[in-house]
Amino acid sequence: MPNDNWFRRNTKFGAAPAKSSNETVPDGLAVKCGGCGEIVFNKEFEKNLKVCPKCGHHHRMSVDERIETIFDEGTFVEINVAIRSRDFLNFPEYQDKLNKGWAKFGNSDSFRIGRGDIQGQKCVAGLSEFGFMGGSMGSVAGEKITQALEAGAAEQLPVVLFTTSGGARMQEGLVSLMQMAKTSAAAAKLAQARMPLIIVLTDPTTAGVMASYASLGDVLLAEPGALVAFTGQRVAAQAAQGQKLPANYQSAEWRLERGQIDDVVARKDLPIVLGRLLALLHNPDTDRPARKSATRAASKAKASTNGNDAAHALAVQD
Amino acid sequence: MQKSLTVLDFERSLAELDKNIAAYETAGTGRGEDYSTVIDDLKSTRQRLLTEIFMNLTPWDEVLLARKRERPYSLDYIKLVFEDFVELHGDRLFSDDQSIVCGPARIAGRNVMVVGQQKGRDLKERQLRNFGYPRPDAYRKALRMMKMAEKLRLPVITFVDCPGADTNVGSEERGISDAIARNLMEMSVLGTPIITIIIGEGGSGGALGVAVADRVLIMEHAIYSVIAPEGCAAILDTFGRDPARADEASAALRVTSKHAREFGLVDEILPEPLGGAHADVEAAAETLRSAIVENLAKLSEMPLDHLLEQRYAKYRGMGFYDIIEEVVTGTEPIK
Numbered sequence: 217m218p219n220d221n222w223f224r225r226n227t228k229f230g231a232a233p234a235k236s237s238n239e240t241v242p243d244g245l246a247v248k249c250g251g252c253g254e255i256v257f258n259k260e261f262e263k264n265l266k267v268c269p270k271c272g273h274h275h276r277m278s279v280d281e282r283i284e285t286i287f288d289e290g291t292f293v294e295i296n297v298a299i300r301s302r303d304f305l306n307f308p309e310y311q312d313k314l315n316k317g318w319a320k321f322g323n324s325d326s327f328r329i330g331r332g333d334i335q336g337q338k339c340v341a342g343l344s345e346f347g348f349m350g351g352s353m354g355s356v357a358g359e360k361i362t363q364a365l366e367a368g369a370a371e372q373l374p375v376v377l378f379t380t381s382g383g384a385r386m387q388e389g390l391v392s393l394m395q396m397a398k399t400s401a402a403a404a405k406l407a408q409a410r411m412p413l414i415i416v417l418t419d420p421t422t423a424g425v426m427a428s429y430a431s432l433g434d435v436l437l438a439e440p441g442a443l444v445a446f447t448g449q450r451v452a453a454q455a456a457q458g459q460k461l462p463a464n465y466q467s468a469e470w471r472l473e474r475g476q477i478d479d480v481v482a483r484k485d486l487p488i489v490l491g492r493l494l495a496l497l498h499n500p501d502t503d504r505p506a507r508k509s510a511t512r513a514a515s516k517a518k519a520s521t522n523g524n525d526a527a528h529a530l531a532v533q534d
Numbered sequence: 535m536q537k538s539l540t541v542l543d544f545e546r547s548l549a550e551l552d553k554n555i556a557a558y559e560t561a562g563t564g565r566g567e568d569y570s571t572v573i574d575d576l577k578s579t580r581q582r583l584l585t586e587i588f589m590n591l592t593p594w595d596e597v598l599l600a601r602k603r604e605r606p607y608s609l610d611y612i613k614l615v616f617e618d619f620v621e622l623h624g625d626r627l628f629s630d631d632q633s634i635v636c637g638p639a640r641i642a643g644r645n646v647m648v649v650g651q652q653k654g655r656d657l658k659e660r661q662l663r664n665f666g667y668p669r670p671d672a673y674r675k676a677l678r679m680m681k682m683a684e685k686l687r688l689p690v691i692t693f694v695d696c697p698g699a700d701t702n703v704g705s706e707e708r709g710i711s712d713a714i715a716r717n718l719m720e721m722s723v724l725g726t727p728i729i730t731i732i733i734g735e736g737g738s739g740g741a742l743g744v745a746v747a748d749r750v751l752i753m754e755h756a757i758y759s760v761i762a763p764e765g766c767a768a769i770l771d772t773f774g775r776d777p778a779r780a781d782e783a784s785a786a787l788r789v790t791s792k793h794a795r796e797f798g799l800v801d802e803i804l805p806e807p808l809g810g811a812h813a814d815v816e817a818a819a820e821t822l823r824s825a826i827v828e829n830l831a832k833l834s835e836m837p838l839d840h841l842l843e844q845r846y847a848k849y850r851g852m853g854f855y856d857i858i859e860e861v862v863t864g865t866e867p868i869k
Contacts, residue, residue, distance in 0.1 A: 304854045307786050309772045355853030362850065384739075384760050386770065389787045390799050393760040394852040396739060397746050400715060401722035401849045408723070424760075427699075427739045431715035446711045447701035451765075455701040466706060476709050 249273055251441070265483045274439045274483055276419060279328050279343045282378055286487055292332035292341070296363060301325050301356045303387070310387035317348045324348070326381065327357035329364040334376070335491025337498075340368045343378040344425075351381035353425050354388040358395025361429055365402035369409035374498045376414045376490060379430045382448070383423025396428035403432040412497040414490065417444050417468065417477065435493060436477040437486075438468035444477070542598045544587055551580045584809055591755075594781035596790045600735050600757040601697075604812040606819070608635060608650030608693040611733060614819035615826065616641050619648060624675060628708060631672035633664045633696065634744070636679040638688065642827045647683035649676045649744050650693035653734070666735075667700040670713035673743050677717050680724055689727040689830055692744045698762060699740035714743040721746035722849065727833035727841060729826060732756045732791075732800070733811075748845050749829045750799070752791040753818070754806040758799070759789040799852065 246255045251273025261268075265285055266275040277285070283292050300323045303310045317325070326348040332341055342364040344351040353361075361377065368375035384392040406413055415433030417426075420443035427446055430436075438444055445452070445466040452461060464470045471477045481489050541549045555576045558569040591599070599605075612619050612635075619639040624630040632652065639648045651668065654660035676692075683690045699710055721728060721744075730747035736758030752758060760766075763784035767773040773783055794800040804821050811818035833841065 298858050300856045300858075302854055302856050305786070305788055307772075309770075355855045359853050359855060386761055386766050386787065388760075388854075389797075390758055390760050390789075390794055391797055391852060391854060393738065393742055394799055394849065396715075396742055397718050397722065398849045398852055400718035401746075401846055404719045404723045405846070407719075424739055426711040427714040427743075428718055429715070431709075431712045432719055446699070446706060446714075451701060452703075452706075456703065462703065465703070474707060474709075476712065 250275055267483050272440060272482075274419065274441055276346055276380065278347060279324070279345045282343050283332075285483070286378075286490070287332040287334055287341070288336065292330050294328055294330040295367075296329060296360060297323060299323070299325075299356055299359060301354055301388075304391075305387065305389050307387040307389070313349055313387070321345060321348050325356040325360075326351045326353065326385075327360045329360045329367075331367075331373070334487055334494060337374075337491050337494035339374045339376050339494055340364050340371070341376045341378070344380050346380040346420075349385065349387075351379075351425075352383060352385035352392075353381055353395050353399075354385035354392045355395065357381075357385075358392070358398050361395075361399045362402040365399070365406045365413070365429075368411045368413075369406045372409065372411060372500070374412045374414065374494055375406055376416065376494070377429065377433070378416045378418060379421040379425055380418045381421055381423075381425040381430075383425055393424065396424050399429035400432060403429050412494075414493060414497075416481075416486065416490070417442055419443050420445070420448075422446065422448050434497070437479055437481050437489070438471065438477050439486075440468060440480055440482055442468040444468055444471050540603050542595070542602065544591065544595050544598075547583060548580060548587070551576055551583065555580070588808060588810075592781070593784040593788070593790055594763070596755060597757055597763060597780075597784050599755045599810055602810070602812060603655055605734050605755075606811050606815045607655075608652045608695060608733065610815060611693060611819050611822055612639065612648060612650060614816060615823045616646075616648070617643075622679065625671045625678060627671065627674055629669075629671045631664065631669045631675060632662055633666055633668040633700075634672040634676050636675055639691075641691075641823065641830070644830065645688050646830070647679055647688045647690045648693070649679055649690065651696040651741070651744065653695060664700060666696045667698060668696060668740060668743070669700040669702075669705045670708040670710045673699075673710075673713035673717050676744050677713075677720055680721065680728075684724050684726045687726060689729065689833065690724070690747075691826060692728065692730045692747065694730060694732045694736050694741045694745050695734035695756075696737050696740045697735050698737040698765075699743065714739050717743045718746055722845065723842060725838055725842070727830065727836075728845075729829050729833070731804070731822060731826070732758050732794075733822075736794075737762055746845075746849070748833055748841060748848075749801050751802045751804055751825055751829070752794055752800045753804050753811060753822075754791055755810050756791055757784075757789040758791070758794045759784075759787050761787070763787060763789065797854075 246257050247261050249256055249268040249271060251268050252271035254270045256268055266277055301314055326345050327342060329342040342361055365375055403413060413433045414435045415430055417430060417436060417438040419439060421430050422445045443466055468480045472480050555573055558573050562569040616639040619637055621635055621637040634649060635652045636649050639646055652663050653666035654663040680690050699714060728747035730745045730750045732752040734756050736756060738761050763780035764777040766783040766787060767779040768775055768777040773779040791803045795803050804825050807814035807817045
């Protein structure tokens with residue numbers, strides 16, 4: 217269920233910078249806020265974590281920027297960087313899009329995983345890269361998300377996933393739809409191992425990603441103003457057939473009001489909130505030891521990661 | 535079924551022939567003349583034509599065929615396949631969404647739980663079934679029934695036939711993403727055998743929400759797609775963002791049953807009568823029935839932990855990607 221969310225939106229929450237975060241930060245002295253249209257000096261913009269100091273609009277971040285702002289310095293170690301998408305359907309233009317993505321992001325595709333500390337709390341983490349084909353989930357993203365969840369289960373570590381994605385990657389056809397089932401099954405493995413899953417929904421998270429692992433966190437947090445939707449705004453407008461959509465429709469705040477997410481957290485507060493949650497939901501020193509069934513589930517998860525050994529062996533620890 | 539048959543483009547020449555055959559038959563009865571040679575001739579031409587047409591269906595033809603109004607829907611099959619079926623209603627939370635029908639049933643003397651996505655034929659029924667687009671309440675009703683099945687040790691049989699999940703405000707308000715995601719997760723660990731049959735339109739997450747199973751079967755002329763071809767064409771620059779280019783998108787997306795099998799995403803294709811399941815609903819239902827019985831027998835022999843391990847491994851292995859130079863494939867390699 218991919219969606220049209222990588223297109224520019226022009227709503228109160230939208231007017232999204234679109235496509236790549238680089239576009240929001242041109243090589244210059246200043247940048248125009250996608251929220252209020254005000255001019256903000258680059259230095260101030262970066263210092264403020266790409267949040268407009270005037271209106272609070274949260275602009276999109278790349279994975280590198282995200283890692284820098286979330287994890288304790290130097291603790292994030294990426295795993296399994298060596299897997300790469302393949303145009304197995306010969307889908308028109310897919311190979312070009314991959315080539316462009318690789319030129320910009322290396323082999324990382326739309327998802328990166330690793331281990332790191334947030335405020336001293338160890339976790340397995342995954343982050344989606346919106347700049348790489350709208351963060352769409354194909355075989356590589358599905359595999360990496362699954363590996364992160366399995367690693368959490370096997371190593372008895374909480375998992376934190378940062379999402380931003382238009383949905384499933386159409387260019388991989390039905391195989392990408394199946395990534396929804398694959399990642400959701402892996403989320404069940406983590407649950408059986410009794411480890412917490414925390415999802416941080418960032419703008420935008422929609423369609424096949426929202427209707428699978430991104431909805432399966434024990435805790436769902438969202439950044440202010442993030443579009444969190446099953447149906448992207450353009451399709452939603454069509455579906456409404458001219459009827460007016462509710463104010464702030466599908467925004468993080470709208471979700472919070474309806475009891476669908478746990479909280480909306482400003483970017484600057486995320487590390488602290490995540491650190492506290494991780495400490496409260498998982499304390500290896502005082503938690504009751506996992507019951508037999510949980511350990512068994514964990515070892516099973518480890519055993520069933522077919523192809524994973526190779527992946528681990530290839531993991532680049534940089 | 536419908537009085538006026540829908541005639542798809544590739545069926546037009548057949549419809550023409552049918553009209554001629556009918557005309558000769560009427561004329562023969564009316565005037566007491568014997569046109570049987572002509573009629574037999576026309577009928578054999580028709581058969582030849584039909585075979586030829588069905589050997590050369592394009593992916594887009596298959597899309598239209600899968601959506602054809604005359605095609606048997608879940609309830610049509612349920613009536614023919616099961617010895618008994620009692621429909622149970624509602625998600626106990628908000629409503630009874632009738633785009634999915636559920637209830638216990640019996641097949642070959644064995645009790646099962648049935649979950650079927652249901653479209654409507656006439657306007658009234660189409661409205662009743664929300665045009666086949668399930669809302670969150672439908673997925674939650676399905677999950678309630680599947681949990682009941684797990685508790686009572688009933689295998690679950692699901693029928694998939696939906697263009698996609700509902701995209702309206704009400705569905706977003708009640709958490710359509712959550713409803714589908716939860717089903718995916720719960721079905722991946724549900725402690726009872728699950729068999730899914732894609733009978734018509736396997737539309738995106740709306741279909742997958744009741745289609746995580748130990749065995750996924752697909753009817754020959756059903757389709758299974760990550761997105762409706764129209765949606766794909768409308769979104770991608772590749773197709774000029776033009777929904778009218780859905781036929782191209784359907785070819786690129788590889789939506790046919792053959793493709794789904796080729797990529798190892800479904801386990802078995804169930805052959806349909808020549809001309810499609812609607813040409814002989816009873817024969818199609820019999821194929822379906824024996825496939826369910828056969829698969830049930832196999833799955834029931836398996837210890838539960840083994841079944842669940844196998845289910846996990848199946849979905850775990852789906853995906854095609856390269857590891858540096860080495861190619862890793864979930865299933866068999868593809869050309």
